[in-house]
Amino acid sequence: MTLHSLDRQNHARMRVAVLDDWQHIAETSADWSALNDRADVEFFHQPLGPADDVVEALEDFDILLAMRERTAFSPEIIARLPRLKFFNMTGRRARGLDAMVRRGITVSITGGGEDVKDTAEHALALMLSAVRRIPEGDASIKGGSFLENVQPSFRMAGRTLGILGLGLIGGHVANYCRAIGMNVTAWSRSITPEKAAAAGAEAVSVDELFSRSDIISVHLVLSPETTKFIGESELSRMRPGAILVNTSRAPLIDEPSLIEALHSRRIQAAIDVFNEEPLPVDHPLRSAPNVVLTPHVGYGTREMYQIFYRNSIENILAFLDGTPIRQYSPDRHSM
Structure with a gap:
């Protein structure tokens, strides 16, 4: 007997929590009718807060649909959600899901990581915003001034980009x-020189990349080896006025060293990812000079959300039918 037929026999309806819908995009990104026919679906449009608040909000739900890297689910939180039977995470890669698997919770992921143009386009947008001082110009005009509060930019053509x-x-x-x-x-x-040449790039050492580049764009996979890969030593090698762009993972950069470099006005930065999200209102990055900040929207296009939520609905329906699909494997999908 499948899980779906068992639910019908017992006249039970699963409760589904759609988390992290901070942009109010989930309901218009997919057709939820098939799932609404079989479960009670509730959308959460605000961050849930600390662990106790997460547990209080979700302890009565059977199924959680979460956006990667928004609400954190520690093993301690999972242990306090006894009703949880199925967990769905958007994206092809994820971290911190092994504890769920060990507790017997079925975990599925979605597509959406195959086409990476969204994040790449956002990295380019951040570069252009920082180089051409677009936030400064926008703020100056809206504040009643014009050009007097905007520093000159530089021409990107002929300059050097370093891709990490x-x-x-x-x-x-x-x-x-x-x-x-x-x-x-x-x-x-x-x-290798051959791999770099195939992408139209020159292979260099880490030291050379930091010392030669006018703009550095970070695209490393986060691992124990790459955590705080960029620290005080690397930042000190950057050219005066060079721009560090991070659309990858916040822990790749040692945050205190970055903040110090920004306050000294030696370098510029453009950042889309943070160690704590949402970024606290009193966080020093909010008031740092020479930095462009965006709220982790690198992947957040309408096209990507459609993939995320359509796949998520398919995953939940398959679980309710007793035939889970796109199941998470720590060996293949963790990062």
């Missing part, structure tokens, strides 16, 4: 910036 992590996203960024006329250098653990 020449994978799929880094490869797209290389193509975009070569089209602008930039010279592209790159480093990754497995890079």
